[in-house]
Amino acid sequence: MAQTVKEDWGLFGTIVAMVMFGLVMVYSASSVSAEIKMKSTFYYLFRQFGWAVFSLALLMFMKQCHYLKFKNSLWAFGPMGFVVMSLVAVYFLDAKSHRWMRLGIGSIQPSEFAKPALILFLAYFISQRIAKINDLRYTLTPAAGIAGILFLIVGVADFGTALVLLVTAAAMFLIAGVHMRFFAIGGTVAVLCLIGFILAKPYRINRIIGHSKFVSEYIDGLESGNWFKDYLKNSTATGDSGYQARQSVIAVGAGGAFGRGPMNGIQKHNYLPEPHTDFIFAVIGEEFGLLGTTGVLTGFFVLLWRGTRLAWFAPDDYSRLLALGVTVSIVFQALINLSVVLDLGPTKGIPLPMISYGGSSLLSTLLSLGLLLSVSGQTAE
Numbered sequence: 001m002a003q004t005v006k007e008d009w010g011l012f013g014t015i016v017a018m019v020m021f022g023l024v025m026v027y028s029a030s031s032v033s034a035e036i037k038m039k040s041t042f043y044y045l046f047r048q049f050g051w052a053v054f055s056l057a058l059l060m061f062m063k064q065c066h067y068l069k070f071k072n073s074l075w076a077f078g079p080m081g082f083v084v085m086s087l088v089a090v091y092f093l094d095a096k097s098h099r100w101m102r103l104g105i106g107s108i109q110p111s112e113f114a115k116p117a118l119i120l121f122l123a124y125f126i127s128q129r130i131a132k133i134n135d136l137r138y139t140l141t142p143a144a145g146i147a148g149i150l151f152l153i154v155g156v157a158d159f160g161t162a163l164v165l166l167v168t169a170a171a172m173f174l175i176a177g178v179h180m181r182f183f184a185i186g187g188t189v190a191v192l193c194l195i196g197f198i199l200a201k202p203y204r205i206n207r208i209i210g211h212s213k214f215v216s217e218y219i220d221g222l223e224s225g226n227w228f229k230d231y232l233k234n235s236t237a238t239g240d241s242g243y244q245a246r247q248s249v250i251a252v253g254a255g256g257a258f259g260r261g262p263m264n265g266i267q268k269h270n271y272l273p274e275p276h277t278d279f280i281f282a283v284i285g286e287e288f289g290l291l292g293t294t295g296v297l298t299g300f301f302v303l304l305w306r307g308t309r310l311a312w313f314a315p316d317d318y319s320r321l322l323a324l325g326v327t328v329s330i331v332f333q334a335l336i337n338l339s340v341v342l343d344l345g346p347t348k349g350i351p352l353p354m355i356s357y358g359g360s361s362l363l364s365t366l367l368s369l370g371l372l373l374s375v376s377g378q379t380a381e
Contacts (some may be wrong), residue, residue, distance in 0.1 A: 030276035051359035062370025076124035119325035160350035252285035259289030
């Protein structure tokens with residue numbers, strides 16, 4: 001007998017609509033820089049469109065698969081091992097930023113695929129041992145150890161993605177019933193690692209300092225020759241770490257209620273660097289105003305709503321963990337991006353899921369959402 005799959009048209013339609021709107025905004029936000037750098041306003045659009053077609057095809061395939069097909073050691077450890085090896089390889093292949101694996105047809109960012117790999121691993125490992133979830137030796141140490149290795153490798157070059165991995169893992173452990181005393185221990189270790197990641201890169205410190213006027217004025221007041229002040233001068237970031245955030249806020253504010261209209265934004269004309277990637281929400285605000293930004297936020301709210309409902313009504317522990325992991329991963333990443341664009345947090349290079357330019361991000365996001373739709377198709381609410 002053929003398998004019956006219940007379609008969640010609200011969630012599926014929201015995903016497709018956001019991807020399509022993302023293509024429109026990639027073209028609008030990148031047209032100026034593409035014309036200058038690549039001599040074609042369609043350069044970034046064509047590349048993103050190719051990734052969108054492939055990613056949507058993968059989404060359709062994943063949603064038609066029963067999620068239990070992924071509940072085995074091959075899918076739990078295979079992607080995790082592949083991602084770890086790719087991250088180690090890219091550290092040496094990309095000597096400057098340690099992020100990109102350049103292929104003949106483009107570049108891949110392995111850290112993006114750490115998110116679905118972590119979700120698949122933790123969902124399988126925790127669900128298999130959920131009866132002994134608080135057993136330190138049997139469950140917590142191996143699960144946290146493998147997740148921690150991935151977190152550390154990613155955090156060396158990609159602080160934002162490492163933070164997403166940390167919050168995703170914490171949410172999955174929390175719903176599984178881990179005692180709060182273990183959270184306190186793990187949280188302390190994670191915070192110390194995050195501080196280490198920040199201190200290891202002067203540009204990260206500069207971004208945090210640049211976001212706080214009080215701290216910035218204090219650093220400027222230090223005497224010349226102070227070791228910390230000299231250390232910050234080694235940053236490879238631009239001299240004004242708050243420039244992008246200020247230009248972003250100007251763009252959002254200039255849009256008003258209804259925006260300047262599609263293609264009519266001003267900040268993308270070399271005022272806002274790389275507007276089609278991490279700061280694309282600012283272009284949406286300028287060209288579509290409050291109406292456009294509210295539409296994007298509504299899309300993420302629908303994803304949060306449907307994802308949390310699926311986690312609540314999921315038929316088993318594995319699907320519950322999958323649904324929660326995917327939802328937290330994507331929504332929290334969007335929250336980080338929006339906080340940066342609105343100057344509510346230090347500048348961090350992290351794309352807006354389904355909207356920003358970037359093939360690795362889009363493919364990773366839709367792969368994860370395919371898992372969520374697979375759970376949805378088998379869940380009775």
